[in-house]
Amino acid sequence: MKSLKKKRRIQIIIAAAVALVLAVGLIGYGFRDGINLYRSPSQMTENPPALGEVFRLGGLVETGTLQRGASETVSFKVTDGGASVPVRFTGVLPDLFAEGQGMIGTGAMEGDTFVATEILAKHDENYMPREVIDSLKEQGVYEDPNS
Template sequence: MTRKSRRLILIAACGSVLALAVGLILFAMSGSIVFFRSPTDIAAQGIAPGTRLRLGGLVKDGSLKRGAGETVEFAVTDTNATVAVQYRGLLPDLFREGQGVVAEGVLEPGGLFRADTVLAKHDESYMPREVADALKAQGRWQEGKEAAKGTGKEAATASAGGTLGPRSER
């Protein structure tokens, strides 16, 4: 066996071990990957109860109900379909009806989504990318529409806890 052929065998063996390691890592991570779904996706795909996923859309107007303790119920919609969500915990300060939200949790057998994490928009122009893409694909949301509804930088400064005014720096 020549030196060149031994080198090629060594390179091929290292490459195959590396490919095997990457494959094993991806297989191990596949159980922890959580996919984003809109309410329309959940209704159309018939996702099995007990499936862990991320639900994104808009908090439906008039759906927010506070229960005993820290339990909160609300509905997430993409204007085509709606999913009822139950969450136990403190909601983000900027969580409100009509705004973008992403909830992570488990779909229950009755169609109720039991969330363990709720993320809300952080300023007047933010919407999670997956939610914005899903709403844009349906023609229900356009870039800049949310920013136009806000009151400008003053609202962002006030919502961030600032009291210095729109031009002031911290």
């Protein structure tokens, strides 16, 4: 009787371990393309991304750099006060996208230009993404509008 209980306990432990390994493997497989690291323009100059690496770039849209082409392609520069990165985006920009405002784009580098596949902009006059605020504070160019 004891031997049967011991075998059953070992079988349950083995089954739980296999289920745990399978679950961790499926989670890792699901995240393989879903994790995009955030970078500011200054971080990109210090530590350039790997070729083809998809990441998020955030900062302020530099005033005077927004250029709209004949098609849906838009180019501009993103800055955090310390460095600027040229950005190219083909698609429809959010309604609240404007020069001097915070934005975060998802994409990859092609040469010296960040080619964005998605652009997110602020949703009201007071909001700026936390990552953008943190990188602007590091550069000493952020002033809190609530203070």
